[in-house]
Amino acid sequence: MIVLFHSPKGGVGTSAVAANLALVLAERGVFVTAVDLTGQGALALCLGDSSGVIDRSRQAEGDAAMIVAGVRVMAPGADRTAAEIVAAIQSHEDEDGDGVVIVDIGSGDRHALDLLLPLAALRLCVLTPDPAALAALPLVYRDVQATRDDRTFFLLNRVDDRLRLGRDIATMLRGLLGDRLLGTIRRDEAVGEALAMLETLASFAPASAALADFRAIAGRLVPERADAAQPERGIA
Amino acid sequence: MTDDVSRLLEQLGQPDLEYRVFADKVETPGYWPIFRLIHAHPALARLPGAQRRSYPAERAAPSGEGWSGADRRVGGPGKLFRRYGEAQAPAAPEPEAPSDDIRGLLRRLSE
Numbered sequence: 372m373i374v375l376f377h378s379p380k381g382g383v384g385t386s387a388v389a390a391n392l393a394l395v396l397a398e399r400g401v402f403v404t405a406v407d408l409t410g411q412g413a414l415a416l417c418l419g420d421s422s423g424v425i426d427r428s429r430q431a432e433g434d435a436a437m438i439v440a441g442v443r444v445m446a447p448g449a450d451r452t453a454a455e456i457v458a459a460i461q462s463h464e465d466e467d468g469d470g471v472v473i474v475d476i477g478s479g480d481r482h483a484l485d486l487l488l489p490l491a492a493l494r495l496c497v498l499t500p501d502p503a504a505l506a507a508l509p510l511v512y513r514d515v516q517a518t519r520d521d522r523t524f525f526l527l528n529r530v531d532d533r534l535r536l537g538r539d540i541a542t543m544l545r546g547l548l549g550d551r552l553l554g555t556i557r558r559d560e561a562v563g564e565a566l567a568m569l570e571t572l573a574s575f576a577p578a579s580a581a582l583a584d585f586r587a588i589a590g591r592l593v594p595e596r597a598d599a600a601q602p603e604r605g606i607a
Numbered sequence: 608m609t610d611d612v613s614r615l616l617e618q619l620g621q622p623d624l625e626y627r628v629f630a631d632k633v634e635t636p637g638y639w640p641i642f643r644l645i646h647a648h649p650a651l652a653r654l655p656g657a658q659r660r661s662y663p664a665e666r667a668a669p670s671g672e673g674w675s676g677a678d679r680r681v682g683g684p685g686k687l688f689r690r691y692g693e694a695q696a697p698a699a700p701e702p703e704a705p706s707d708d709i710r711g712l713l714r715r716l717s718e
């Protein structure tokens with residue numbers, strides 16, 4: 372299945388959430404392909420890969436995907452046509468019937484979102500409990516895609532109940548979104564620290580609160596498989 | 608600071624530690640003017656499956672004290688946003704009946 376990650380608001384953690392869900396799904400034995408359409412290379416970094424940052428020539432390009440922490444990473448170059456991107460994503464989906472293709476789409480990239488929505492099983496919209504993200508919420512439903520709306524779900528990221536405004540906004544969103552809210556992820560310094568350490572969250576901070584939240588959401592997306600095998604680790 | 612906390616901090620040798628009591632989870636959440644803007648937005652009426660429950664603090668709308676800025680200037684909470692809604696928003700479509708719940712959807716996806 373193809374899962375799109377897109378938020379109308381930038382900086383809410385869409386890439387971090389996409390990458391960490393890719394990791395915890397791989398941990399469950401799911402065959403995961405992560406496609407970075409943001410052009411930032413942030414997805415590979417969030418997976419704990421340093422090569423894209425240190426040597427951009429080694430960044431995953433086109434179909435020549437690399438494996439990072441058990442997740443296959445693809446970053447189609449900016450020169451790719453829409454049709455080529457769609458074909459590449461579909462080829463990854465077809466190969467592995469029960470695999471998951473996670474696509475990170477930049478917040479401003481309506482074009483990629485519209486292009487891929489018809490192919491996707493789910494679109495996960497990341498929000499944070501702050502007024503700017505709240506104000507961007509109506510944009511999700513700006514152009515009603517009647518046939519696709521039933522696939523849009525929300526994730527509330529960087530939740531911190533110690534802060535009054537954030538707590539109030541989170542409560543309001545839980546009421547507003549109801550079943551559409553697939554899960555919440557606590558604000559957790561370990562998310563950034565793992566990035567800085569060029570490690571995955573699971574290896575850097577196994578007791579991380581955010582990691583537990585990512586695992587709970589992964590469990591909702593893909594039920595535990597009896598034959599779950601540990602994916603291979605390391606960079607291929 | 609309660610006695611037990613100050614004793615604990617002393618035991619830890621941390622008398623200077625900053626300490627604050629965080630609000631109880633069951634406290635009534637605060638209501639901010641921006642919530643009305645979001646609740647009134649016609650686009651969100653199209654959100655299928657969302658419960659669009661009325662928010663407890665909205666039902667118990669405060670009587671005007673505590674409201675600030677633009678809201679107070681237009682004569683009360685929400686007036687500004689209501690006016691905005693009337694002037695600019697197209698008629699809100701009927702909210703769709705909840706099409707399915709998340710479990711149903713995920714079940715379909717995994718089939």
Ligand SMILES: Nc1ncnc2c1ncn2[C@@H]1O[C@H](COP(=O)(O)OP(=O)(O)OP(=O)(O)O)[C@@H](O)[C@H]1O
Pocket residue numbers: 380381382383384385386387388409413477478528529530556557558559560561562563566581
């Ligand atoms: N749950 C979390 N707790 C703490 N920090 C977080 C959490 N999620 C994300 N972050 C941090 O928030 C920052 C923004 O994350 P990220 O780059 O993933 O956002 P984005 O929405 O993809 O941004 P962009 O719009 O630029 O693509 C990063 O520093 C990331 O480490």
Ligand SMILES: [Mg+2]
Pocket residue numbers: 385386387409411413477
């Ligand atoms: Mg990003």
